[in-house]
Amino acid sequence: MHAASAGASLREVDDLPSPRGLPLLGNLHQLPPATHHLTLERWAAELGTPYVFHFGTTPVTVWNDIELSHTVLRERPQRYRRYAPIERILKEFGCNGLFSIEGEAWEPQRRLVMQALSIPHIKAFYPTLAAITERLRRRWEAAARAGDVVDMIDDLKRFTVDVTSTLAFGEDPNTLENERVLIQEQLAMLLPMLMARVNAPVAYWHYVKFPRDRKFDDAMVAVHRHIRELMTRARARMRENAAAQACEALLAETSPEPSNLLEAMLALRDEPGSGITDDDVSANVLTMLVAGEETTATSIAWALRFLGADEALQTRVAAHARHVLGDAAVCPNYGAMRELDLCEALCTEASRLHPVAPYLSLEPLEEVRLQGVRLPAGTKMFLLNRPAMLDPQNFADPGRYDPDRWLHDHRQIQDAASGCPAHRGAHEPRAYLQFGAGPRVCPGRHLAAVEMRLVLSMLMANFTAQLAVDPAQIREICAFTAVPSAMPMRLALR
Numbered sequence: 001m002h003a004a005s006a007g008a009s010l011r012e013v014d015d016l017p018s019p020r021g022l023p024l025l026g027n028l029h030q031l032p033p034a035t036h037h038l039t040l041e042r043w044a045a046e047l048g049t050p051y052v053f054h055f056g057t058t059p060v061t062v063w064n065d066i067e068l069s070h071t072v073l074r075e076r077p078q079r080y081r082r083y084a085p086i087e088r089i090l091k092e093f094g095c096n097g098l099f100s101i102e103g104e105a106w107e108p109q110r111r112l113v114m115q116a117l118s119i120p121h122i123k124a125f126y127p128t129l130a131a132i133t134e135r136l137r138r139r140w141e142a143a144a145r146a147g148d149v150v151d152m153i154d155d156l157k158r159f160t161v162d163v164t165s166t167l168a169f170g171e172d173p174n175t176l177e178n179e180r181v182l183i184q185e186q187l188a189m190l191l192p193m194l195m196a197r198v199n200a201p202v203a204y205w206h207y208v209k210f211p212r213d214r215k216f217d218d219a220m221v222a223v224h225r226h227i228r229e230l231m232t233r234a235r236a237r238m239r240e241n242a243a244a245q246a247c248e249a250l251l252a253e254t255s256p257e258p259s260n261l262l263e264a265m266l267a268l269r270d271e272p273g274s275g276i277t278d279d280d281v282s283a284n285v286l287t288m289l290v291a292g293e294e295t296t297a298t299s300i301a302w303a304l305r306f307l308g309a310d311e312a313l314q315t316r317v318a319a320h321a322r323h324v325l326g327d328a329a330v331c332p333n334y335g336a337m338r339e340l341d342l343c344e345a346l347c348t349e350a351s352r353l354h355p356v357a358p359y360l361s362l363e364p365l366e367e368v369r370l371q372g373v374r375l376p377a378g379t380k381m382f383l384l385n386r387p388a389m390l391d392p393q394n395f396a397d398p399g400r401y402d403p404d405r406w407l408h409d410h411r412q413i414q415d416a417a418s419g420c421p422a423h424r425g426a427h428e429p430r431a432y433l434q435f436g437a438g439p440r441v442c443p444g445r446h447l448a449a450v451e452m453r454l455v456l457s458m459l460m461a462n463f464t465a466q467l468a469v470d471p472a473q474i475r476e477i478c479a480f481t482a483v484p485s486a487m488p489m490r491l492a493l494r
């Protein structure tokens with residue numbers, strides 16, 4: 001048993017404050033799927049931390065304490081796991097990959113993914129990243145010339161799918177230049193369905209399928225077919241390269257290197273006694289596509305919500321981007337990209353106010369005591385992210401969109417000006433948990449940061465961008481990640 005805090009009197013989950021619910025339904029009727037995260041945050045403000053609500057008869061504890069979140073996230077995979085229904089449902093989708101896998105199988109897969117998304121790998125991949133960004137620029141140039149309103153979320157998802165697929169699987173689907181892309185429409189169904197089924201009080205789809213469920217099943221069949229084809233082509237390339245690589249490796253006295261994540265996973269699967277199957281590889285391909293697509297696209301889209309309504313900020317970012325890019329339309333190299341801190345800060349600050357991951361859901365693998373509460377193994381835990389990011393003790397003037405708060409130089413100048421660090425205002429990066437923390441922290445965060453820098457610098461250096469909707473009308477929709485309801489923009493060439 002583990003005690004994270006020794007309370008004087010131990011409370012049980014049932015003793016925690018709770019919003020009033022109904023017999024059998026619990027609080028389900030108060031949690032509309034698209035906005036349930038907002039209700040959970042409102043209850044946190046009213047009831048404090050921790051509190052408990054009920055999905056039907058299942059109690060879910062809700063926590064809003066940064067140090068506790070760090071402790072729980074750090075003590076994985078031994079003491080806590082992800083919320084078990086996520087793994088159960090993702091298994092049914094054929095998507096039980098790195099995000100949801102638990103136990104001993106997690107570590108070898110984590111190592112492969114970390115390597116594939118490592119800084120040296122992304123640095124080597126940079127020219128391709130820049131080429132895909134140039135493709136996005138051409139798409140936006142055509143829209144600007146035609147005077148079209150651009151669905152920025154859709155375009156950004158095309159960009160992130162092309163990037164992830166090319167980097168991780170060695171194949172470029174070029175969704176940016178192919179108008180109707182089925183794979184993307186099919187992938188888009190996965191996260192909303194995951195959330196709907198994770199939160200469903202009964203697994204109705206095991207007994208009856210509604211049209212939405214049937215459409216989803218068809219989409220998953222098509223996605224898996226696509227992935228199997230991808231794997232077959234990767235194997236063919238590996239065979240073709242094997243002889244040449246083996247020869248070179250012999251000369252260099254090294255082992256042949258797989259050239260991307262998919263090849264590395266296939267090579268691991270083929271090792272005697274690996275215990276890894278083709279289904280595991282396929283699940284990880286799908287995991288990478290889903291984990292890398294919407295999260296990054298959404299983070300950039302939320303930054304556009306603020307940029308698109310603020311001409312002065314655009315002028316400033318445009319000048320900075322032009323300075324770094326020189327005459328180029330897209331940031332020309334990895335070194336220059338590292339100067340684009342402001343572009344990343346635009347996204348970091350947007351996701352502080354509109355977190356892409358409003359909460360992380362976990363459960364202990366053994367009985368634990370947290371803040372004087374006894375949690376039996378398997379107790380559902382939601383760790384809320386936003387309240388701490390809106391707490392003035394963590395971030396000065398927390399309601400204000402202020403990307404500068406994330407810039408090192410700016411903070412140093414402020415310190416020098418006041419001569420006293422205490423006067424610079426609160427800035428607590430530990431309260432920003434958009435990528436999680438601990439051993440299962442997001443392995444894609446560096447790639448995501450490079451994508452943010454490339455896209456926003458390209459956009460601001462080449463275009464002016466205006467929201468084609470009143471920003472007040474843009475709502476947060478929770479479909480596992482919290483996405484903007486829309487982000488239509490009008491672009492004009494600079």
Ligand code: HEM
Binds near residue numbers: 435436
């Ligand atoms: C702004 C963009 C992104 C955000 C906000 C984000 C957020 C997250 C969060 C909150 C987690 C859970 C971390 C935890 O449990 O501590 C996670 C895990 C993960 N992310 Fe990301 N992510 C982003 C981009 C990406 C990208 C680009 C990729 C890959 C191409 C990726 C792949 C993954 C994977 C595979 C995991 C599971 C890791 C594990 O359980 O070991 N993510 N991400």
